[in-house]
Amino acid sequence: MAAVVGIRDLRRPAVFALWTLAVAACYYAAGRVGLLRRLVVDGAVVTPVWPPTGVAVACLLMFGMRVWPGIALGAFLVILSLTSPRPDAIGIVLGNTAAPVCAYLMLRRVGFRTDLGRLRDGLALVFLGALTAMLISATVGVGLLVLAGKLAAHGFWLVWLAWWVGDAMGVLIVTPILLLLPAVRRRPRMSRWREASVMALVACGLVPLATHSALSLLFLVYPLLIWAALRFQLAGSMLCALFTSVMATVAATDRTGPFERLSGVQVMMKLQAFNGTMALTALLLSAVVTEQRNTRLYVEQACQELVEVLKHLTAGDAPPGRAPTGGDDGRRRR
Template sequence: MARVVARQDLRAPAVFVLETLAVAACYYAGGRLGLLRELHIDGAVVSPIWLPTGVAVACLLIFGLRCWVGIALGALLVLLHLTSLRPSSLGVLVGSTAAPVCGCLLLRGVGFRTDLTRVRDCLHLVFLGAFAAMLISSAIGAGLLVATGDLPARDVWRVGLAWWVGDAMGVLLVAPLLLLLYRVRAPVRWSRWREAVGLAVIAGCLVPLATYSRASLLFVIYPLLIWAALRFQLGGSMVCALFASVMATVAATDHVGPFEHLTEVEVLVNLHAFNGALALTALLLSAVITEQRNTRRSVERACQELVEVLEHLTAGEAAARPSRDEGGRPRNTD
């Protein structure tokens, strides 16, 4: 028994270290991907979709608050990649760590369920995990830029807004997919794989055309999103939304298609409006469909149980009813 306890005591720190390194690596990888596309707002560089915030919130919800160490380490690695460490970097590091932790605490406080099968869970993720919590990192980051003299005070609201929306988009587009992937168990049975392939092919052709066309065809993506939500629920709708958002971000940062003749601020507003509408539609529509299907299954199950109870009652009454002869008189069974 002593050996077993000793092995468990040694295993716990090893698991924590590996988990911390894995979270830091995922955070850093998301940061490198997010930095591939940038927008310049009043001299500040912002990412339209900051993927690490989604990674951080998902890891905290799955593994617990102990993941904050990995998040802080990943944020430190991203800062080292961007610039040399300065006193202001500590504030950015604190904000990048505190925002997802506060989002996780807010979601836990309202009884958030990671399966996202209820509309209330999707609304909580949007307004608490994304919009409310990410105000912390954006406010600290923009405030430090003003305090260090790197940003004029009159431009703080635009940079802060761009920072906030980029962080929120990372939560809305990445966190649901990671939560879904964590719940997937092998073997995966796809009864609609032909339809899934067809949807992927159509999306692969239509989404680049819509995002790179000058004719403002971004609205044609929504029927694909509705199709994915109706047939494949959260997984299909979020994959479709993420792909469309990435393609729109590439077009916006390249200033092509519907973003060709727009200023940086106009590009940012149009891009975030499109990405936000996609994420909200995918989350809420898939949750409504899943909730309705679960309700229908519960009603069908209750009806089936009621039928079985009625059958048992009918059988019991028939067995207890005395048999009668041809004249209708009860027979003596003695």
């Protein structure tokens, strides 16, 4: 018995270490991807979309609070790849860890469901997980930059806005896609594959045109998002939103298409406004469609059960769980 207990005690730290390293690796990889495309706003480098926040919130929702050390380690590794570990950098790590943790706690408090099958789940992810919780990381990060003398005080609000929207966009775009991964095992029908292939071809042609054309055709992506949400719910709409956001970010950082001849601030404002409205449209519309679909399925199931009960009653069968009483009535008549 002592040997078994000793093995279990050794397994627990080993499993915890593996969880921590796995989450840290995912966070760091997402951070390196996010840093591939950056904007300079008032002398500070910001990312229009910060994927690590989406990774952190998704990991907490799927695996619980035990993964928060991995988030902290991943944030530290990202900061370490950019600068030396100074006190202000450590504070930024704490802020980037506290924001996803607060998002998880608030979402758990309101009964958030990771399948995003209800409109209330989509609204909770938007207003609690993204817009409210990410105020922490933006305020702590930009405030420490000002205190450390790396950012002028007059540039606080502009950089704070870019930081906040970038973190929130990571939650709005990346978190829903990661939460859908457990449902990938389901194999759709062949007709659905054909429609999905057609939609993917249309997206590959339409999205680059809309994001790189000098005619400002960004509005063309919204019919594509509506199509994806109506036919493929969250999976289709969020994948389209992710692809569109990547292409728009590439165009903005290259200063091409609708972002040509704009200042750094104008590029940031236009890109983040477009990404925000697009992600909100995809997430909330798909949540509404999914909720209506689930409601219809529940009603159809209830109607089927009612039909089965009526068949038993019209056939003279006894209701389930109750013994027949015909014999007793016969004895009374005799």
